[in-house]
Amino acid sequence: MYRFLALVGRFGRDESGVFAVLFGLMAIVLIALGGAGVDYVALQQARSRAQVALDAAALALQPQIFKASYNEETVRAQAEAIVLDRIGDARIDARVDGIETSVPDGSLYLHAEFTMPTMFVSLVGVPALSASVQAKATRKMLKLEVAMVLDNSGSMASYNRMSYLKEAARCATRIMFYGEVDEDCDEADDAEAQDNVKIGIVPFTMMVNIGTQFSNATWLDWTGQNSISQLNFDSDDNASTPFAGPVNRKTLFTQTGTSWRGCVEARRAPHDTDDTPPTTTAALFTPMFSPDTASGNYNSYLSDTGGTCQVKTCTEKTVRKNCSYSWWSGWTCSGATTSTYTKKVGSTTTTPAASCVPANGVVLSGPNTDQSGTTLTTTTTYSLLTQQELQERLCKYNGVTVSDSKNSGPNAYCPSISVLPLTDNVDNVLARINAMNADGGTNIQQGAIWGYHALSSTEPLTQAAPYSSGAVSKVMILMTDGFNEPDYRSYSDTWNGTGIYYSWGFRKDGRLPDTDGIIGNENEYNAHNSKADMSETMDEKTVATCNNAKAEGIRVYTIGLNPPSQATRDMLESCSSGDGYYFFPEDPSDLIDVFTQIANQLAQLRLAL
Structure with missing residues (x-):
């Protein structure tokens, strides 16, 4: 213890x-x-x-x-x-x-x-x-909007290309609307078209016809507010003084007894490649009115002294004496030669002592030679106006009758088949495809820009859903068998540099190479002094159009049927949305497989209700 x-x-x-x-x-x-x-x-x-x-x-x-x-x-x-x-x-x-x-x-x-x-x-x-x-x-894709931009140029008539294109486009239409089709690409008897699918058709040649139903649209510049409407017109017979306009194109159609067929010109740059709403003067669309050219040029459908125009001429009469003729040297004259002149302006006639023949004068009639014994009298009548002044005369359109045909007149080369805006009516889509025909040149860029417009909800075409609608797939299918084909002529051949007034007017207008909306500061004559230069610029504008569309979320498929050049192939590839979005079939019959493949892909993006 x-x-x-x-x-x-x-x-x-x-x-x-x-x-x-x-x-x-x-x-x-x-x-x-x-x-x-x-x-x-x-x-x-x-x-x-x-x-x-x-x-x-x-x-x-x-x-x-x-x-x-x-x-x-x-x-x-x-x-x-x-x-x-x-x-x-x-x-x-x-x-x-x-x-x-x-x-x-x-x-x-x-x-x-x-x-x-x-x-x-x-x-x-x-x-x-x-x-x-x-x-x-x-959230599955609820809507599908497709613009089929289809080449209707003259080359599509060869090798049954147009027939195969129609068959391919019809098949694609049925697949996208109905989902399932039989081996003949026909829908089932009891099939119903989906109302969440819209398809538009954009036939294009060297121009695009948007349809006369838009003749009263506020975005059409009938009254000449945009400066490009004033090109190729003047009111004072003096090319050295600027013309301020305006030119009312609806009045021109009325004065010539013709009607607008539905074509529009390319907008002023940069709006010729974008979808800027036409709410400003610079962004308005100009109804196409092909000007009458000076006599002897392409599409000269009016007299340059007709309408209410004054006659402005100089007639030269040359008399040669002591003339003889031999079959090996023709007429030779050893006597005196004298010339007299008669100048006529409106109702006033004068006989100037000196020559009134202008430098590089435009011949209106003659030379006509008469023989009296050993005397030869040659008479030639010249215009006092230049080629430009004769072409630009507004007075010649007043109170005349014009024969407006397919390739002549104010609507020259405007295709007959117009754009079908986006619609969920399958019968209307098929009918527009069936109505297509092959005729005219090729302007791929104008087809592309109107395919772009068709997929936008803003004017000029408003049937599409807004880009902000996330549950919408917007697609452009662009098909061509050709290349961007400008109408090039030498200036020695025609003062305009082109025979045809096309989407950017005449070559001498300088609108095609324009990029900033200021016409004339790109040295257009030198930059576009060959057909290849013009075609290259059209390619560049086509790619710019596609890039602008793709930036808005539009998927772009391109189809080049046996492309005529590597440049066209490269352009179509650049225009597309990338790998898997461009096709180059060799045979027209291959179009059916290509369109079917694309349509099957697109059909998967919509929700069957």
Whole structure:
């Protein structure tokens, strides 16, 4: 007993224990363990905010997957920015590190990791906690809008190309409207066309006919507000003085007893390649009115002295004496030669002593030679006006009758088949395809720009859904068998540099090479002094048009039937939306397979209701 008590006393007197130290160490652990709950609750709260934020990002960005301009990194960065903004805590770091998409399913999947600093468990070596969240938004494509831009030029009449194109376009139409067709590409008897599909047809030759139903549209510049409407017209028979206009084209049609057939000219640059709404003067569309050219030129359908124009002529009469004729040298004269002149301006006639024949004078009649014995009298009548002044006379259109045919007159070379804007009426689409015919030249750019307009909800064509409607797939199918074919003539052949007044007017007008809307500052004569130069510029404008359309989310398929050159092949490839979007069939019959393949792809993008 004594020994036990001694041990107890010894223990009581012992001061070598470390209880305080141990307690201090245990306190850290106890605080960390107790605070872990606080850190965990904070983590769950952050996770909840991150989940809500990622859900919002998925819903907001899901429509992007349907756009041709979709870029995964761009969407990832946008989603990450939304998540960080919604979390609203600068201490929390979040990163979207996974994206999966399915266009047919209309789904966008996002995965994100986030990290937050700890307050308590950092005491035991855990400075931060991490968690992951995921979100998926699904909304299938509800609408499909397709503009089929189809070559109707004269070359399509060869080798049954037009027949095969019609068959291919009809088949594609049925597939997109009905989904399933039989081996003859006919829909089932009880099949119903989907009302979430719209198709438009844009036939093109060297011009595009938009249809006379738009004759009263406010976006048509009938009154000549745009400066290009004044080109090739003048009111004072003096080319050296500027013409301020305006020129009312509706009045010109009325004065000549003709009617507008539906063609429009290319807009002033840069609007000839974009879809800027026609709400300003520069963006208005000019109804095509092919000017009468000076006598002896292409499409000269009026007398240059007709209408209410004054006669302005100089007649030269040359008399040669002592003339004889031989079969080997013709007429030779050894006597005196005298010339007299008669000048006529309106009803006033004068006989000037000196010559009134203008330099490079335009011959109106003659030379006509009469013989009387050994005297030869030669009479030639010249215009006092230049080729330009004769062509630009507005007075010659007043009160005349014009024979307006396919290739002559104010509507020269305007195709007869017009654009069919987007419609969900399958019968109307098939009827417009069946009505197509091959005739005229090739201007791929004008076909492309009107395909672009057809897919826009703003004027001139307004049947499409707005670009902001995410659940719409907008597609252009552009088919041609040719190349951008300008009408080039040398200036020695015709003062205009072109025989035909086409989408950009005459070559001498300088509108084709224009890029900034200021005509005349690109040195057009030198830059476009060959057919190849003009074709190259048309190619560049075609690609620019396609790029503008693609920037709006339009998917562009291009089909070049046996392209005539590598330049055309390159242009069509650049115009398309990339790999899998351009086709170069060699045989006309291959068009059916190509159109069918494209249509089957597009049919998968719409939801059958």
